[in-house]
Amino acid sequence: MSFLNYLEVFIQTKLGLFFVFVLGTMFGSFFNVCIYRLPKELSVIKPRSFCPNCKKTIPWYYNIPIFSWLYLRGKCAYCGAKISFRYFFIEFLTGLIFAFGVYKFGVSFKALEFILLASIMLILFFTDLDERILPDEITLGFIPIGLIFAYFSPDRGFVESLVVGVVGAGLLFLLAYIYLKIKGIEGMGMGDVKMLALMGTFLGKQAFLALMIASVVGTIVGLFIIYVLKKGRQYEIPFGCFLSIGTIITYLYGNDIVHYYITHFLQQHY
Ligand SMILES: [Zn+2]
Known part of the structure; x- marks a missing residue:
């Protein structure tokens, strides 16, 4: 050896x-x-x-x-x-x-990717929690790195990551921008959109699953904060924290969740 x-x-x-x-x-x-x-x-x-x-x-x-x-x-x-x-x-x-x-x-390559992704999500979780900021240095800065990892990944293709991360999030960015210009308020934070782009490069199409998990967990916690802790509706929920959690769950268990969904909810229709 x-x-x-x-x-x-x-x-x-x-x-x-x-x-x-x-x-x-x-x-x-x-x-x-x-x-x-x-x-x-x-x-x-x-x-x-x-x-x-x-x-x-x-x-x-x-x-x-x-x-x-x-x-x-x-x-x-x-x-x-x-x-x-x-x-x-x-x-x-x-x-x-x-x-x-x-x-x-x-x-392995996968261990390195997990450690990098979880570290990024850890930093974003706490900057969003503390300051309601998702720094561009992290969100935009690691998009090229995510694409490089996608190129070498056995689980997702480079094109898939590029389409979901750059094109998909680009459309969201445009929608959020138009909404901001017309209504004068942020419907969805620009930081969240940039973070979704980053997630797309690391998760490919499963980024949508991560967004769903984030929305569900975020809604439950949000209701808890409003009705149990009585913080008031203007309390700004740090959505990036939930995107972080959704990303890690999806990276680790995304395939299992998709498989479970298909076997339990789709198969009986065939
Ligand atoms: Zn001191």
Whole structure:
């Protein structure tokens, strides 16, 4: 066996998956920066991480994913300001995404694609939740990457991804634009449309399934927010959060859902 074969076998052991988890937490640390800075149109590279309260630059030994937050008990080492549990949570979740991707898909193209897609959806989920913003750097920026993955994917064709992602979402974009010009209000956010384009490149025609799941879950949660939490109808639902959830469910279980639907609801008509 070559070195690469050994590496492939090792990565799928429990210890190997743990290393993949740790690698994920490091990416998660960077995703925290993206979630905080991208909606504010700040650079994600410069300056280095600093405490938003006392503005001190955080040295590397206080910036170790998961560990630092626990060690500092969620407080800045200099001024004692509270550091949100979210930082810890996103690092942990990203670690899980990485380890799950390798656990489920092995050392493969599909694992890489899942990890990339889930990471993108994680960032979009939280920027939309926090600021109601889906940054163009992510939505538009990863459309070409989605198309490159589609080109190499055994599951969906390049043309399919191009048609759904670019042409389909382009039509939605045009509709939303016309609606905005005529009515003067956003029927559907432009950010949502750009996110749908991105989803189309990664999911192909199953992007419609993801949109359906997002709409159903979004409606249920929306009703809950209005009638149980009594937030009022003007509360703006972060639809991108539901699109994220719909995308991940569809990527993992889309084929199963379509198959179930066909065998249970369509077959008896033949
Ligand atoms: Zn501080």
